[in-house]
Amino acid sequence: MYVAVKGGEAAIANAHRLLADRRRGDRDVPALTLEQIAGQLSLAVDRVMAEGSLYDPDLAALAVRQARGDLIEAIFLLRAYRTTLPRFGYAAPVDTGRMRIERRVSATYKDLPGGQLLGPTFDYTHRLLDPALAGDAPVEAPERRALAAVEDCPRVIDILDREGLIEGDGDPAGEPGDLTRDPVSYPVGRDLRLQALARADEGFTLALGYSTQRGYGRVHPFVGEVRIGLVDVEVEIPDLGFTVRIGAVRLTECQMVAQFKGSAEEPARFTRGYGLVFGQSERKAMAMSLVDRALRADEFGEERRAPAQDEEFVLEHGDNVQATGFVEHLKLPHYVDFQAELDLVRRLRAEAGQRRAERGEETR
Amino acid sequence: MGAFATTALATAAVAGGFADPVFDAQAVFRLLMGAMAEPGTVADLGARVAAPAPLVPAAAALLAALADGDTPVWMADPAGAGEAAARWLRFQTGAPITEDRAAATFALLPERHDPVGWASFPRGTSDYPDRSATLLLPVRDFAGGDGLVLAGPGIAAERRVAPAGLPEGFAAALAANRAGFPLGVDIVLVCGTAVLALPRSTRVREG
């Protein structure tokens, strides 16, 4: 039960002012610019875009600054902002096969067509704190290797597909559901699961993906391919009837290859989990692909026993804005609820005392 | 000019929208809300848009305020006689134009039609009665026709209206619609720049 209580206006106003002061910090230190955040904390900005479900690096950088680096708060800000804007329409599905590759690795084939391109990765760093980065030491320009032309990078999945050893992409038709428009009712299709996972909390998705590796749901995964890069976005212009390029977005895609034993009707083959995320976020895309595969248990006649295989559990708890709202609301005034419970506990104790007294027991 | 020999059509499609999209849409929304809250009253939405025929100005203003990419609009013959209107709506609202009645959120009914066809527009579901269509029906005039007596929410006792140019079987169709409450379609009569709303909650009898 909630009761409106007046009061605290001055305290709230002063708290906001104090927040602004603490956010700014020492005035002798220059304020962070949005260019600095977008340019030098770009993976934080990517995470805010992915889970805020809004691709806009400048706004995500602003949100990170406004939230004092609290990324879930920044995600909340971005989600709130998007509700104020009209939706002009829907882009054509992106073609990740035509991605302009910035990183691309496969764990299934060493010498695969297109090669292993490490890109700007933390892998192979020693995870030793670098004191030089505490200052502003000069940084070398990247090494280059000449290319005659930029070509599309073939998909690893297609290599297995040619032999029929792996499931295909499935029917490309269909109009996807949108969980930002219609309430979710279970069971849901893979379209809604992928939408939910793409915007789900990275930590939650990671933990669930990890759980599938530790035996909570059968996956046995290999990274078929992870690719990061820019992909063109095309929309149809109303009244013209054709699509045009409107820019490019950076995406991370993961194709997770998983085993499938086969059945009496079907020969054995590999199955796949899929991950696609805004920005550069390999961890999220990989975890997403593990959970996507785990959630397809019914398709392959697998028993659903683990949390990662339970779509209602995954979809209802993966959104960190919903989760933080419900957890954090507990700090708001519950004075009346609590009074009611307090009265109840007192009454129960009094009644129990009375019963003991009636039975002639000693009361404590 | 090849594909763009249709410049005139393209120009017509982009002309005649709200002069001030935010305030015009707010004003139309407020007037419609009043009309829905007091069924049977006439609300003049004003001359805020200039849309190609057969779009009635009030219907065009209503859709300019309420329709968007998530609200398919049904109309007859969008590739033929309705092409200019369809292009105008697509540009001004972003709404998909559909010929599938079951997909419609709004329906631009032609003047002469059989209300029996209303049954094929969405009437909502018991979980989501709001997932229903709003039908925009052009009439000749809001007065001078056969009398209808309205009752229900938003009406103190009874309200009498007499729109002219209603299709045959209108009252019976409204009664059938009312019988499925809370499911059903909502009707907005349009004439010139004005509207008269008959939401599904209104009971209508001839008299």
Place this chain on the structure above:
Amino acid sequence: MIDEMETEGRRRAMGALACMPAGLLAQRYAEVTASAPPALAVRGPEVGLVMLRGRAGGGGAPFNLGEASVVRATVRLGSGEVGHAVILGRDTGRARMAAHLDALWQCPDWRVRIEAEVVAPGLAAEDEAVLDRAEETEATRVDFFTLVRGED
């Protein structure tokens, strides 16, 4: 056939205007439109969202990935040509310039100039940026070599 070529040409030009570096667009626009008929605002520029979509598995059924900020504008020339622009981001000036150029592109005498002085340099700048990045990535390609082990 001519229609199809014209459509494809306009599609390519609109894409180039939307994707070229903002500074280059502003500079080319100022030069080209100094003597051009002005654009009359029809709608916008206004900021909104488009829902981006992916495909399950990369090539399967579509799903909604998340939204992106876009800015759009529609303008008209006195002679009736209607120009559109839709561009990722929230740069309203850029949308207005691109829409104006799209309207002018539909006039045969302007098309040649816009193609040569805006679209071509725009596409070239884009290609150069793509190649730049690709060459940096290329330097991180793993060249496997096999170690000789044991003796025979």
